[in-house]
Amino acid sequence: MFCNSKNDPDETRPNVNICPVCMAHPGTLPVINKKAVEHVIRTGLALGGEIANFTEFDRKNYFYPDIPKGYQISQYKYPIVSGGSLNGIKITRVHLEEDTAKSFHYPKEGYSLVDFNRAGVPLMELVTEPVIKSSGEAGAFARELQLLLRYLGVSDVDMEKGQMRVEANISVADGNGAQTYAEFTQKIAEGKAKLGTKVEVKNLNSFRSAERAIKYEIERMTNLLKEDRGDEIVQETRGWDENKQSTFSQRAKESSHDYRYFPDPDLPKIYLSEIFNLDELKTSLPELPWQKRERLKKYGIVSEAIEIFVQNQMLGEYFESVTKPFGTDMDKDMDKIRLASNYITSDVLAHLNTAFEATLPKPANFSELINMISEGKISSRGAKEILGHMHGHDDSPMKIAVEKGLLQQSDEGELKAMIGKILAENETVVAEYKQGKEASLQYLVGQVMKVSKGSANPQVAGKLLKKMLE
Numbered sequence: 001m002f003c004n005s006k007n008d009p010d011e012t013r014p015n016v017n018i019c020p021v022c023m024a025h026p027g028t029l030p031v032i033n034k035k036a037v038e039h040v041i042r043t044g045l046a047l048g049g050e051i052a053n054f055t056e057f058d059r060k061n062y063f064y065p066d067i068p069k070g071y072q073i074s075q076y077k078y079p080i081v082s083g084g085s086l087n088g089i090k091i092t093r094v095h096l097e098e099d100t101a102k103s104f105h106y107p108k109e110g111y112s113l114v115d116f117n118r119a120g121v122p123l124m125e126l127v128t129e130p131v132i133k134s135s136g137e138a139g140a141f142a143r144e145l146q147l148l149l150r151y152l153g154v155s156d157v158d159m160e161k162g163q164m165r166v167e168a169n170i171s172v173a174d175g176n177g178a179q180t181y182a183e184f185t186q187k188i189a190e191g192k193a194k195l196g197t198k199v200e201v202k203n204l205n206s207f208r209s210a211e212r213a214i215k216y217e218i219e220r221m222t223n224l225l226k227e228d229r230g231d232e233i234v235q236e237t238r239g240w241d242e243n244k245q246s247t248f249s250q251r252a253k254e255s256s257h258d259y260r261y262f263p264d265p266d267l268p269k270i271y272l273s274e275i276f277n278l279d280e281l282k283t284s285l286p287e288l289p290w291q292k293r294e295r296l297k298k299y300g301i302v303s304e305a306i307e308i309f310v311q312n313q314m315l316g317e318y319f320e321s322v323t324k325p326f327g328t329d330m331d332k333d334m335d336k337i338r339l340a341s342n343y344i345t346s347d348v349l350a351h352l353n354t355a356f357e358a359t360l361p362k363p364a365n366f367s368e369l370i371n372m373i374s375e376g377k378i379s380s381r382g383a384k385e386i387l388g389h390m391h392g393h394d395d396s397p398m399k400i401a402v403e404k405g406l407l408q409q410s411d412e413g414e415l416k417a418m419i420g421k422i423l424a425e426n427e428t429v430v431a432e433y434k435q436g437k438e439a440s441l442q443y444l445v446g447q448v449m450k451v452s453k454g455s456a457n458p459q460v461a462g463k464l465l466k467k468m469l470e
Helices: 034-047 133-150 179-188 207-226 278-283 289-297 303-311 313-323 334-355 362-373 378-389 399-405 412-425 427-434 439-451 458-469
Strands: 058-061 071-074 087-096 102-106 111-115 122-128 166-170 199-206 236-241 246-252
Touching: 034 087, 034 122, 034 133, 034 278, 034 378, 071 427, 133 166, 133 207, 133 289, 166 207, 199 207, 207 246, 278 289, 289 303, 289 362, 303 313, 303 334, 313 334, 313 362, 334 362, 334 378, 362 378, 378 399, 412 427, 412 439, 412 458, 427 439, 427 458
Parallel strands: 199 236
Antiparallel strands: 058 071, 087 122, 102 111, 166 199, 236 246
């Protein structure tokens, strides 16, 4: 954030991406990473927040082995972003700071080691208003935030690599008879109820862990209140034990005055409007996840497919490329779009999830395949066989269909001869149909498909059978 040391989450060697600045050697001076500031501004614009004109960096003073300076450069009074919302959740602020180093504890050996590669890496911290009411709501918010940051290109936000961490602040309170959250906040305003003591669970490295930790804390604190032991709830920082599926106390929670914040004298005050063109940055924003959902709804595809295309950007872009030939934005062939969506979210996705080296057919070839299905040139079974061959090959679907004999026979002359023979060999079934047994017709269509090895057009075959049975 304040030096040019490499930001590499895949680095396995300890203490190689460091320099005198991030290691706080005497006489070194920090320099602000302009791109990191721009990323936070773009995030704030996407959230609909207010971008500050004036901002500054502060020193957050506390001692811990993972901060080499004895303080962390952060933001306190003047964050870059204030307000905004995501997934219906109000945002308090978004500010920028530097990350800490990573500690490795070896209790059996009796020592700990510190890897400073991560120390000084730009860290964007987003704080929500206390309006999240359940573990599920918190998990949904965190997942949508991860998706947004990927769309913006701010970060890969891979939780396994520590590129995103969740910290949950949880409290429960006696609602004094309130039945809804709105009633509860009203009672607080009237002085008839008060907020509960807040507990923070730190550094949760998966959404599932965050949801479980929140649920556990709600149950733990609720039980203490029910047992009239509310005084045992203390403001503290707790950790999450994945093996025990429970939280544990780490340390008493500090208040802001404990950190003795003051403006960092080594860094300049910043007037963002003099450095960045906010209108240009807003214009540069990509289509955001919720905007994409709304647009895809207009195609009439199922909600499950929409979510796949929103979550999986690569597959979503592929879907857009395949369906581009099917008309303009104002005049699209919705049937073909829905057909493409069905094949991509079933057959193609299954291939990507199972193949060792998954490849996608050329979009133009896939579009041609959809046209062939739509026009009745191939059956659904034939389409699946052709699609299986298209993975890893550039052959056109028409060429594959011809070579494999998968084109549906629609020539009535050829089909009549085939049907005549089938009717002669199935006199009993023909008699049953004439007596009113409709299922017999489907049996005869099946025989046509069997004799033709799937190449007969079932619609044409069914029409001819009815005509010849009369």
